[in-house]
Amino acid sequence: MEKHMAVCPYCGTGCKLNLLVEGGKVVGAEPLNGVTNEGELCLKGYFGYDFINDTKILTPRLRNPMLRRSRDAAFEAVSWDEAIQYAATKLSAIKAKYGPDSIMTTGSSRGTGNETNYVMQKFTRAVLGTNNVDNCARVCHGPSVAGLQVTLGNGAMSNSIPEIEHTKCVLVFGYNVADSHPVIAKRIIKAKERGAKIIVCDPRKIETARLADLWLPLNNGSNMALVNAFANVLINEGLYDKEYVANHTEGFDEYKAIVDKYTPEYAEAITGLPAEDIREAMRIYAAAPSATILWGMGVTQWGQGVDVVKGLSGLALLTGNLGRPNVGVGPVRGQNNVQGSCDMGVLPTEFPGYQKVTDPEVRAKFAKAWGVESLPDQIGFRLTDVPHLAETGKLKAMYVMGEDPAQTEPDLALVRKGFEAMEFVIVQDIFMTKTAMFADLILPATSWGEHEGVFSAADRSFQRFTKAVDAKGDVKHDWEIISLLATAMGYPMHYDNTKQIWDELRELCPIFYGVTYEKMEGLGAVPWPCRDLDSAGSKYLYEGNVFQRPGGKGLLFATEWRPPRDQLTEEFPLILCTVREVGHYSCRSMTGNCAALQTLADEPGYVTINPKDAKALGIRDQELVWVSSRRGKVISRASVTDRTNKGAVYMTYQWWIGACNELTIHAVDPIAKTPEYKYAAVRVEAIADQVWAENHVQQEYAKLKGGLSNAVARATKKAPAYA
């Protein structure tokens, strides 16, 4: 049996593991003693590898480039030469006719790695000539990056994952760590065992709430009011660190003026929390000699995400919980390399290494290195702008790599209209996906396990992963495909391997310069910033309490609470909040093709509902129900549970039949453009004929699966030369 070192391709914890290979096939995974996982793996880490082997449980792997010359035609397998030539001709024509800003690309925060993301943004900027490149951080921790960059100067987790278990207080805010990052959950459990106090702010009784010293089940959509009330308590009870605030922060007077109104009693009406619990939480937080705030999508997937992130960083600033070990602010990244795609500049605002596209010196540096006269100076489009831009004719072509927006974006009917309106769509993936069904050209890439590269864990640690097996079929590495396309468009681009790409980007990014492949050998993990070849990187940021802002001080920021956008009415009286479950990941193209994970949970998925709401609606546990909003209607299975708060229902976002994103609203944060996935007004209805409903689910599921697999099968059958 062979063993090949890898980094888990699921959440952002960055667990090191060995892929076990027999006869060219991956047959198992075993944990390694990596820096962040220390010999542990979770459900997905242990049993989420068999998608590589093309199990076809949900959808087939792509084996050939596939093209359809018109939208009503079927896909046909074509050669790489033809596929690349076709793409180059189409993109060049669209660029010539409508301008470079009519084209948009995406990076991928998943298994492809940092090098591919670097190459994709280089292609977008240097070859297409636009900053229209983005990644799924937009729908996830975009607000954390935008918020923290303003208040502290850096958008990432301030401290490392291993430090969590040494903190004396963990304030968990809108973050279901057990389902999102099980191996980080262990750190929190260990912190508690070492005497740390755990405070959890979440409307649901999530696993961490069960283990918490204090659980604050706030009303859905009241985050800003609670964070302001927290600040109010810290200031009015004199719990804040006056010296730290005086020396290392600015904006205190305006900050105080806004939070003054948010007494715990005032916040009680908005949050539904007893004023005394709000006070108690801050007394615990302020009393701890070291305290860490961790947050997730419960903070960011709101129309007011950026403000709440800024507010949370304010709590750390007020109490001096930054700039040293075992403290800090932790936006814990959900996808394995979403930190990485941001690091690599797959953002409409920044080049790799967080260098602004609006800075002429930065542009000149990259233009020189990339051998082009100039680079675009306008901030590009955001992913969530796409449907509207396509419908209004501003966006004509889209090159989607390793993402499935037709499953994961809000208000899917709107997303479909957007794709249909575009003139040319390329999807580059390892699987046939719902998004690929909208493509004109499909480019098949190698999977995690079939290539090597570097990922960034949630705590800024760069780690290498290696190849375990050879890819089957006529597929290429993502970065190779992009290079071929660049070359065909008149910009010669060639790399022999990922190390060449890595070394090119290191030279261009001062904060990554010291992170060499050699340092990341084996179990090596190097957290950026790492500016020198002899540096081991930075486990925590803001050493000496110097913040990466003009003047070096942290900014205290507060603003008024805004209610969520969607309106509860008699017709749509319940709040739908979209969440995660431990066994499935993102759009499910990977986990849905893993036998163990698909065995534990399959269509149509669950809508969890409080027993009181269920009873009033005549719904029993495990029955199929209709869930509808102003935007759509889907069938799901009721899970009646006390852990769900009354008045709200929760669905996970990876299902095709129980597709909660048919229901979610396209309302976004004004700064980060992140959608308000956490609040859509819905109605849940019992279904009298359960037998019909069960059959309906099976039929629809079979139809969807069949549609995707037939599209691939027909294409390869038509052109056996490339099969």
Add this chain to the structure above:
Amino acid sequence: MNRFVTANPSKCIGCRTCEVACALAHSDGAGVEGLAPDTFKPRIRMVRTADVSTAVMCHHCEDAPCVNACPNNAIVYRQNSVQVEQERCLGCKNCVLACPFGVMDVVTVPAVRQFAGMTMSLGVKAQAHKCDLCVGRDAGPACVSVCPTNALTLMDREAMDETLRRRRERAALEAAEVAA
């Protein structure tokens, strides 16, 4: 003392990694690709209520109700554990009803016979289905190996003695505090 696996609810995050590891450890080497919803029968089960998430599994009782209830002596004490002699199992389910923890089940598996190089079906065979502590697996119980939060522990005499020692020490300290 019979050994057994114990779960700590204050560490369990309800992830079901133990269930999959259990099913795989008893899959006769079929691997993950052999798993499917209708045949997925782990011997350890994660239970989630409003206030508790934890795994439940066989206690390997010293005076086991399942052993006592079996009319065909199919359940025996062996290797400091309670084991089932599957060829003796009738599928009568007395053991299922006798078990106070709900961790004994009777399942049916396809029965086959090899004859002249051919595999012949013999209908189905009943099996009393419970935790066997993965006897024969070098690394010990598979569920304990994989639990990402170390909520599962194999309790043998030594581990039990250590737990009792710690508890007595804590009790003594608490008593001293009360006296002070």
